[in-house]
Amino acid sequence: MLFSDRSxxxxxxxxxxxxxxxxxxxTILTINSVEPADFQDAIREDFPQYARRQDIAAPKVTGLGGPNPKVEQQPPITNYNFLSADGVWKLNLTENFIALSTLRYPGWEEFARQLDKPLASFIRIYHPSFFQRVxxxxxxxxxxxxxGLEDADWADLFAPAYTGALRExxxxEDAFTLCSCDLQVKLDSSCQAKIHAGPGRIKNNxxxxTQDPEVKFIFDMDLSMGGNVPCTLAAGALETLHAHSTRLFEGAITDQLRTAMDPE
Incomplete structure (x- = not known):
């Protein structure tokens, strides 16, 4: 089973x-050409640190199918970075997207709360028509x-859908130099998930x-809702994706791993 109905x-x-x-x-062109001063004022209490960088845009190919196709370099995209005082939370704003990320996840409720004010401020200041992808x-x-699971095999900790060959x-297990699983699955009429799962070593670039020699298991879920999502429904869309992520994660792990993670 890929999905679980566990609470x-x-x-x-x-x-x-x-x-x-x-x-x-x-695309909102003013974001790429004008410093987002009003937006910074609105979120500065929670994201006081500011920096910006120029991201290289993918080249555009024109004239495909004709005698003289051309590769046109696109102008760089300005990526505005806003960080919390402790550096735990990062907010990114470009002409095409707004994003929030953290390397210290406190739980869904706190994550959603951290997003509420920046997202509301962005909608109020820039008036996006809709969200193409959430x-x-x-x-x-x-x-x-x-x-404390050094003696456990990955097949003991993750479901067969993600550990097929490791169960032979x-x-x-240590004979495999590569054994990963990549899935793309529809979750409902508007949502889908891309999942990468498998053991590997985490590189420090x-x-x-010093490189960590331990083999770890990566379970990477990228969930999305497509279509033209009205701005007023963005929070609900994220709640829907979070609910799907819970069903996927609980379906992926075994009771042995669940117990070791110490449920509250």
């Missing part, structure tokens, strides 16, 4: 590494050593950083 649980040892919420909207992504990284008796 939602809070885990003291939750494996959430990063949570990202992104809402995409039709996305919610959970990157979970399970460490057996952290949970004639091959040891910082110069001279």
């Amino acid at each position: 939602r649980s809070h885990y003291r040892n939750a494996p959430v590494h990063e949570v990202i919420c992104q809402l995409r909207f039709p 996305g919610l992504r959970y990157v979970n990284i399970v460490s057996r050593s952290r949970l 008796e004639d091959v040891r 910082a110069p001279g950083a």
